[in-house]
Amino acid sequence: MVKVDRDAAVSGISSFGLMRAAGHAVAASALRHYPEATRFVCLCGLGNNGGDALIAAAALAGSGARVAVYLMGDPARFTGDAARAFAAVSIPHQPLDTYVPTIGDVVIDGLFGAGLSRAVSSDVAALMRTVTDLTLPVIAIDLPSGVDGRSGQVLGESFQAAQTVTFMTRKPGHLLLPGRTLCGVLQVINIGIPARIVTSHRASLVENTAALWHKAVQVLDPAAHKYRRGHLIVFSGAAPSSGAARMSATAGLSAGAGLVTMVAPTEALPTLAAHLTAIMLRPVDTDEMLSDLVKDTRLNAFVLGPGFGAPDRARRYVAALSDRSLVLDADGITAFRDDPQFLFAAFRGPVRLVLTPHDGEFSRLFPDLAADTALSKIDRATIAAERSNAVIILKGSDTVISEPNGRVAINANAPPWLATAGSGDVLAGIVGAHLAQGMPPFEAATSAVWRHGVAGNKAGEGMTAENLLRAIRPLPRMPSSLARP
Ligand SMILES: NC(=O)C1=CN([C@@H]2O[C@H](COP(=O)(O)OP(=O)(O)OC[C@H]3O[C@@H](n4cnc5c(N)ncnc54)[C@H](O)[C@@H]3O)[C@@H](O)[C@H]2O)[C@@H](O)CC1
Ligand SMILES: Nc1ncnc2c1ncn2[C@@H]1O[C@H](COP(=O)(O)OP(=O)(O)O)[C@@H](O)[C@H]1O
Numbered sequence: 001m002v003k004v005d006r007d008a009a010v011s012g013i014s015s016f017g018l019m020r021a022a023g024h025a026v027a028a029s030a031l032r033h034y035p036e037a038t039r040f041v042c043l044c045g046l047g048n049n050g051g052d053a054l055i056a057a058a059a060l061a062g063s064g065a066r067v068a069v070y071l072m073g074d075p076a077r078f079t080g081d082a083a084r085a086f087a088a089v090s091i092p093h094q095p096l097d098t099y100v101p102t103i104g105d106v107v108i109d110g111l112f113g114a115g116l117s118r119a120v121s122s123d124v125a126a127l128m129r130t131v132t133d134l135t136l137p138v139i140a141i142d143l144p145s146g147v148d149g150r151s152g153q154v155l156g157e158s159f160q161a162a163q164t165v166t167f168m169t170r171k172p173g174h175l176l177l178p179g180r181t182l183c184g185v186l187q188v189i190n191i192g193i194p195a196r197i198v199t200s201h202r203a204s205l206v207e208n209t210a211a212l213w214h215k216a217v218q219v220l221d222p223a224a225h226k227y228r229r230g231h232l233i234v235f236s237g238a239a240p241s242s243g244a245a246r247m248s249a250t251a252g253l254s255a256g257a258g259l260v261t262m263v264a265p266t267e268a269l270p271t272l273a274a275h276l277t278a279i280m281l282r283p284v285d286t287d288e289m290l291s292d293l294v295k296d297t298r299l300n301a302f303v304l305g306p307g308f309g310a311p312d313r314a315r316r317y318v319a320a321l322s323d324r325s326l327v328l329d330a331d332g333i334t335a336f337r338d339d340p341q342f343l344f345a346a347f348r349g350p351v352r353l354v355l356t357p358h359d360g361e362f363s364r365l366f367p368d369l370a371a372d373t374a375l376s377k378i379d380r381a382t383i384a385a386e387r388s389n390a391v392i393i394l395k396g397s398d399t400v401i402s403e404p405n406g407r408v409a410i411n412a413n414a415p416p417w418l419a420t421a422g423s424g425d426v427l428a429g430i431v432g433a434h435l436a437q438g439m440p441p442f443e444a445a446t447s448a449v450w451r452h453g454v455a456g457n458k459a460g461e462g463m464t465a466e467n468l469l470r471a472i473r474p475l476p477r478m479p480s481s482l483a484r485p
C-alpha cells in the first residue's frame with residue numbers, strides 16, 4: 001500500500017483527498033452501525049491513521065453527533081497529511097491518558113494502522129483492555145490498533161473491533177489469524193485510487209479465489225473417458241487405520257478423478273473391500289510390488305500419508321515415487337522428520353510434490369521456521385516452499401498455500417467446523433484428484449483448499465468428514481463464480 005499510495009500521488013491524486021475519503025467512510029460506517037451511540041470517542045495516533053480519525057471526528061461532529069477527541073502525544077508532532085487534517089479540523093482535544101472509557105461510548109480507533117512497527121506501550125495496552133472489558137463497540141480504522149497488517153499477529157495488545165474499515169484492498173493482517181478475528185466485520189472501501197494502480201502492486205500474494213485457478217480447471221468434453229479424467233492412487237496403511245486413506249480415496253473420486261485405486265497391504269484388502277465399491281483395490285506388500293505398480297505411466301497422481309503408519313516403508317515408497325505427482329500428508333510427512341533434506345533432494349526439478357502439513361507436521365519438517373516467531377505464516381510457507389521445492393498447504397482456519405517461485409495465496413472461505421477428524425484426509429484426496437486431472441500443483445492445491453471450504457460450508461455446522469465427502473461440488477470454471485460463501 002505504501003507503493004500504491006506513492007504511485008497514486010505520482011499520477012496526480014491528492015493524498016489528502018484520500019485521507020478525507022477514508023475519514024468520511026469511517027464516519028459513515030459509525031453513523032450507520034451505531035445511531036444510538038451516546039458519544040463517538042476518536043482515539044488518534046500521530047500518523048496518518050490518526051489523521052483519518054480526525055477527519056472522521058469532524059464529519060461526525062458535523063452531522064450533529066457528540067464527539068470527543070483524544071490524541072496520543074503532542075499534536076506538534078503531526079506531519080504531512082495528518083498535520084493538515086489537524087489544522088483543518090477545529091475540534092477540542094485532550095491527551096489520550098485522560099480518556100475514561102464509559103458505557104455508551106463508541107470508540108473510533110485511529111491509534112495505529114499500517115505504520116505499527118513495535119509493541120504498543122503498556123498504557124495503551126491497559127486502555128485497550130479496559131475498552132474490551134467494558135465491551136465498548138470499536139470501529140477500527142484500517143486495522144485494529146496493535147494488529148500487524150503484514151502478519152495478522154498482535155504486537156503487545158490490540159483492540160477487538162466490532163467493525164474494521166479498510167481502504168482499497170484487504171491486507172494479509174485482515175485474513176491471517178488472529179488479525180482476522182480481531183477485525184470483526186471488515187468493510188473494504190474504495191477511496192478513489194484507480195484499480196490499475198492497486199493491482200499493479202498486488203505482487204504474488206493474493207486471496208485464494210477462482211481467479212487464481214479457474215483457467216486450469218479440467219473441461220469435460222463429450223468424448224471424455226475415465227482415463228482422460230486421471231487415475232489417482234491412494235496408499236492405505238494397515239486395516240485398523242485404513243479409514244483415513246479411504247476418505248482420501250473417496251474424496252478423490254468425488255472431486256473428479258476418473259479412476260481411483262487404493263494400494264494396500266494384502267491383510268488390509270478385506271477391510272477395504274467391505275467399505276468400497278467404485279474404488280479399486282490393489283495389493284502391494286513389498287518394494288518390488290510397488291516398482292511393478294509404478295511402471296504404469298497412466299497412473300497420474302499419488303496420495304501417501306493418511307493413516308499410513310510405517311515410517312520406513314513411507315520413506316522407501318516416496319523415494320520410488322519421486323518422479324511422479326505426489327501429495328504427501330500426515331504420516332507421510334512425519335516419516336521424514338529425521339531427514340527432511342532427503343525428501344527435498346528427491347523432489348528437485350519441476351515441482352511435483354504437494355505437502356499438506358498442519359502446524360504440528362510443519363514443525364517436524366521445518367523446525368527452525370516453526371520456532372521463529374518473527375516470521376509470519378506467509379513467510380513460513382514461502383521459505384518452506386523454496387526449501388522443499390514443493391507446493392506447501394499450511395493448514396488451519398487461515399490456510400496459506402505457497403509455491404517455490406514465490407506465489408502465495410491466503411484462503412479465507414473455511415468454516416471452523418472443518419476442524420474435525422478426517423477433514424484433512426478429504427483435502428489430500430481432492431488435491432490428488434486435481435493433480436491426476438493435470439492441473440499444475442499450485443493451481444491443484446489452491447483450488448482444492450477453496451473447494452474444501454465450499455464443501456464445509458455446504459455440509460454445515462455439525463458435519464463429519466463423511467458429510468464433507470458428500471458435499472464436494474464441481475469447481476467453477478469462470479472467474480465470475482468467485483462469490484465466496
Ligand atoms: N491508501 C491507503 O491505504 C491510505 C491510508 N491511510 C491511512 O494511513 C495509515 C498509515 O499511516 P502511517 O504510515 O502514518 O502509520 P500509522 O498512522 O499507522 O502510525 C504511524 C506512527 O506511529 C509510530 N508507531 C508505530 N508503532 C508504534 C508503537 N507501538 N507505539 C508508538 N508509536 C508507534 C510510527 O513510528 C509512526 O510515526 C493507514 O493505516 C490508513 O489509516 C489514509 O490516510 C488514506 C490512504
Ligand atoms: N478452525 C478452523 N477453521 C477452518 N478450517 C479449519 C480449522 N481447523 C482446521 N481446519 C481445516 O481442517 C482440515 C484439518 O486437517 P488435519 O489437521 O490434517 O486433520 P485430520 O488429520 O483430522 O484430517 C484442514 O484442511 C484445516 O485447514
Ligand SMILES: [K+]
Nearest residue numbers: 112141143145
Ligand atoms: K487503527
